[in-house]
Amino acid sequence: MHHDAEWNAGPLGCGELVIELRARLKRMPGQVLRVTALDEGAPDDIPAWCRMTRNALLAHDPAQHAYWIRSRSDWA
Numbered sequence: 001m002h003h004d005a006e007w008n009a010g011p012l013g014c015g016e017l018v019i020e021l022r023a024r025l026k027r028m029p030g031q032v033l034r035v036t037a038l039d040e041g042a043p044d045d046i047p048a049w050c051r052m053t054r055n056a057l058l059a060h061d062p063a064q065h066a067y068w069i070r071s072r073s074d075w076a
Helices: 014-026 042-053
Strands: 005-010 032-037 056-061 066-070
Touching (some): 005 014, 014 032, 014 042, 032 042, 042 056
Parallel strands (some): 005 032
Antiparallel strands (some): 032 066, 056 066
8 A cells, every 4th residue: 555654663552652653644744654563452542543633544454563544634
């Protein structure tokens, strides 16, 4: 899947992961970020975070621990 940037979050836990994810997505409105996240909570945490923050989770590949997220374009 197409992406504009890539970030390997490695084993970062939910708190650190979403803080850094927000900062990265805010710098790239409307673009797609491919995130690799190895934390065991990521499959639940990332989709929930995307719903709460209005960023679109476009795809998830569990085998690669990869998530494609489109950053919303209306960051304040």
